[in-house]
Amino acid sequence: MLFHVRMDVHLPRDLPPEEAAEILAREKAYSQALQHSGKWRHIWRLAGEYANFSIFDVQDNAELHEILTGLPLFRFMKITVTPLLRHPSSIREDDS
Template sequence: MLYLVRMDVNIPADMPAEELARLQAAEREYSQSLQLDGRFKHLWRVAGEYANYSVFEVSGNDELHELLSGLPMFRYITAHVTPLATHPNAVQR
């Protein structure tokens, strides 16, 4: 089952550079392991913004929430989820 998620990232202006670097490295590792196991299908940067659109393929709402709330940056992310259904005109999938 697919979900489109927009995430906007807001890092507190006073976070020390090292902490930010550590956080970004953890985020990268977490994100890539989910991409590699196939559940995090697409990850795109919104051009010009510290934001992304992501597509997840998971078993349902609970697994989606588990993955998202496990993001190392979750506390600094405003996420909005759109559940996706099959489109009758879609050819490939």
């Protein structure tokens, strides 16, 4: 199943810089491992915001939930999930 996910990050201003750097390093490693596995198909930064649009290709809602709650930045995020379905007019065979 494909999902469009918007993630808005809100790091607390009083988060110690060392702790923030450690969390961000874990986040990068986690997200890149998911990208290499094919589960996190696309990620785009939103210009001017600490946010991204991503496309996930996972088995079901439960797997997506497990991935998202495993994000090191999860506790600092507002996440919006939209399930996607291949459009009948799409010419791309890999849209499903």
